[in-house]
Amino acid sequence: xxxxxxxxxxxxxxxxxxxxxxxxxxxxxxxxxxxxxxxxxxxxxxxxxxxxxxxxxxxxxxxxxxxxxxxxxxxxxxxxxxxxxxxxxxxxxxxxxxxxxxxxxxxxxxxxxxxxxxxxxxxxxxxxxxxxxxxxxxxxxxxxxxxxxxxxxxxxxxxxxxxxxxxxxxxxxxxxxxxxxxxxxxxxxxxxxxxxxxxxxxxxxxxxxxxxxxxxxxxxxxxxxxxxxxxxxxxxxxxxxxxxxxxxxxxxxxxxxxxxxxxxxxxxxxxxxxxxxxxxxxxxxxxx
Amino acid sequence: xxxxxxxxxxxxxxxxxxxxxxxxxxxxxxxxxxxxxxxxxxxxxxxxxxxxxxxxxxxxxxxxxxxxxxxxxxxxxxxxxxxxxxxxxxxxxxxxxxxxxxxxxxxxxxxxxxxxxxxxxxxxxxxxxxxxxxxxxxxxxxxxxxxxxxxxxxxxxxxxxxxxxxxxxxxxxxxxxxxxxxxxxxxxxxxxxxxxxxxxxxxxxxxxxxxxxxxxxxxxxxxxxxxxxxxxxxxxxxxxxxxxxxxxxxxxxxxxxxxxxxxxxxxxxxxxxxxxxxxxxxxx
Numbered sequence: 001x002x003x004x005x006x007x008x009x010x011x012x013x014x015x016x017x018x019x020x021x022x023x024x025x026x027x028x029x030x031x032x033x034x035x036x037x038x039x040x041x042x043x044x045x046x047x048x049x050x051x052x053x054x055x056x057x058x059x060x061x062x063x064x065x066x067x068x069x070x071x072x073x074x075x076x077x078x079x080x081x082x083x084x085x086x087x088x089x090x091x092x093x094x095x096x097x098x099x100x101x102x103x104x105x106x107x108x109x110x111x112x113x114x115x116x117x118x119x120x121x122x123x124x125x126x127x128x129x130x131x132x133x134x135x136x137x138x139x140x141x142x143x144x145x146x147x148x149x150x151x152x153x154x155x156x157x158x159x160x161x162x163x164x165x166x167x168x169x170x171x172x173x174x175x176x177x178x179x180x181x182x183x184x185x186x187x188x189x190x191x192x193x194x195x196x197x198x199x200x201x202x203x204x205x206x207x208x209x210x211x212x213x214x215x216x217x218x219x220x221x222x223x224x225x226x227x228x229x230x231x232x233x234x235x236x237x238x239x240x241x242x243x244x245x246x247x248x249x250x251x252x253x254x255x256x257x258x259x260x261x262x263x264x265x266x267x268x269x270x271x272x273x274x275x276x277x278x279x280x281x282x283x284x285x286x287x288x
Numbered sequence: 289x290x291x292x293x294x295x296x297x298x299x300x301x302x303x304x305x306x307x308x309x310x311x312x313x314x315x316x317x318x319x320x321x322x323x324x325x326x327x328x329x330x331x332x333x334x335x336x337x338x339x340x341x342x343x344x345x346x347x348x349x350x351x352x353x354x355x356x357x358x359x360x361x362x363x364x365x366x367x368x369x370x371x372x373x374x375x376x377x378x379x380x381x382x383x384x385x386x387x388x389x390x391x392x393x394x395x396x397x398x399x400x401x402x403x404x405x406x407x408x409x410x411x412x413x414x415x416x417x418x419x420x421x422x423x424x425x426x427x428x429x430x431x432x433x434x435x436x437x438x439x440x441x442x443x444x445x446x447x448x449x450x451x452x453x454x455x456x457x458x459x460x461x462x463x464x465x466x467x468x469x470x471x472x473x474x475x476x477x478x479x480x481x482x483x484x485x486x487x488x489x490x491x492x493x494x495x496x497x498x499x500x501x502x503x504x505x506x507x508x509x510x511x512x513x514x515x516x517x518x519x520x521x522x523x524x525x526x527x528x529x530x531x532x533x534x535x536x537x538x539x540x541x542x543x544x545x546x547x548x549x550x551x552x553x554x555x556x557x558x559x560x561x562x563x564x565x566x567x568x569x570x571x572x
Contacts, residue, residue, distance in 0.1 A: 121463040125462070128454060128458065128461075134458065134459075144464075145464075148459075148463065148468045
């Protein structure tokens with residue numbers, strides 16, 4: 001299996017048949033959504049993930065619409081974070097990691113060509129559980145993603161930094177202290193800085209791995225508001241342990257359990273009238 | 289006596305035992321430094337530092353060995369720093385965790401424990417004879433570089449390990465390559481720790497006599513080295529030489545030279561501690 005994975009990475013580009021692949025996938029998933037290729041930003045097909053002998057993800061196929069908020073919920077260790085980290089290939093650094101199946105973003109298989117890793121991560125930003133600003137100034141933090149792309153134009157960088165900080169609703173709090181160390185900010189500000197840092201690169205998808213679990217309720221509310229606002233520009237996927245949060249901010253909710261996708265539907269449906277008994281038990285707090 | 293009282297007594301006893309043990313080292317150091325200060329302090333003046341060596345004790349100065357030590361220090365730093373930091377980065381960031389890297393790791397730890405005189409023999413064979421550098425400053429610096437490489441490599445790895453993984457994640461997630469992440473995030477964040485290791489290693493190198501004697505550093509050099517291929521002496525060798533003379537005047541010279549050498553190492557260690565504290569604060 002591993003050899004197949006590697007050969008897929010190094011293999012020739014055969015995008016010619018991806019379109020037909022997609023169409024066939026569509027008909028299989030026709031129950032959930034209409035089979036129009038442009039409709040989906042992100043598609044996964046029969047994805048399995050192994051860490052050595054342990055199977056962390058079991059056969060998950062899922063389609064995510066552009067400019068929507070999708071929440072991943074489920075008990076700890078259910079694989080939702082692992083699944084999220086597949087979309088920007090952050091699992092690649094884990095030893096013994098092995099992945100099967102297809103993940104397509106804008107119709108391109110992101111596990112096909114290794115050299116596109118940096119490009120992929122420009123396209124798919126990520127915000128982590130604990131705020132993790134670099135031990136540098138606020139400005140440097142936001143500018144970092146641009147600088148590593150080789151952008152030298154100071155005016156352009158300054159503009160993008162300001163725009164990102166405004167978008168992340170942090171500009172008014174830090175505009176006079178851009179050269180101050182990012183570590184002097186409060187936890188909630190740090191997390192918004194991390195969001196700004198991601199926005200500055202201008203991705204189209206933002207992955208959020210429990211972005212508010214380390215924050216107080218007021219900071220959490222601010223970030224939720226921000227996420228809601230960002231929806232008009234970005235496709236957002238958020239992992240959360242907080243059921244109310246999923247219900248409050250997401251359009252779609254996916255419930256994971258033991259590495260399987262149990263149910264994936266409109267959030268309203270999941271929280272009011274879930275198809276599966278297990279989903280209902282989880283969201284009503286009977287286990288998990 | 290109740291149990292509680294017994295335990296309190298034990299507590300007290302252990303505390304005093306601990307204080308006594310701590311004091312042993314401190315008292316010995318004070319006696320040692322005190323003795324040296326009494327012998328040597330009156331001998332130290334500007335002329336002592338800038339005078340060339342002489343057959344007469346009162347006319348002798350430490351200019352040539354002091355300059356020799358400075359040359360050795362600078363050259364050793366230039367040679368060992370890039371090599372050992374690169375090796376540390378490779379081992380920590382790039383090397384796959386397999387048998388070979390485990391073997392390398394054990395080897396490096398063992399190298400750090402090899403007696404310095406062995407390095408002297410290696411330096412004599414490789415640098416002085418095979419590379420034909422002669423008993424030069426460069427040969428000495430290369431030898432001492434070998435000696436402190438493992439120390440700096442270990443310090444570099446520790447410093448890199450202390451950089452939180454979340455910083456790497458953040459950098460990768462923004463589209464940085466491995467090298468960009470190491471250069472822009474990991475190395476700056478670990479620079480304090482690396483610098484501390486480098487300075488501590490250098491302050492060990494500046495006190496070494498044995499390997500340099502074997503390489504061929506001389507006790508009597510009439511002039512301070514002008515280039516990397518000149519002959520040289522260093523402070524520890526000069527001290528060793530003076531102390532083995534029968535005249536009291538040379539003994540006093542030795543004490544004075546020891547004060548200078550101690551001053552150099554104390555200052556270096558002080559700088560190292562300063563960097564370490566600053567670095568630890570920054571990472572928190």
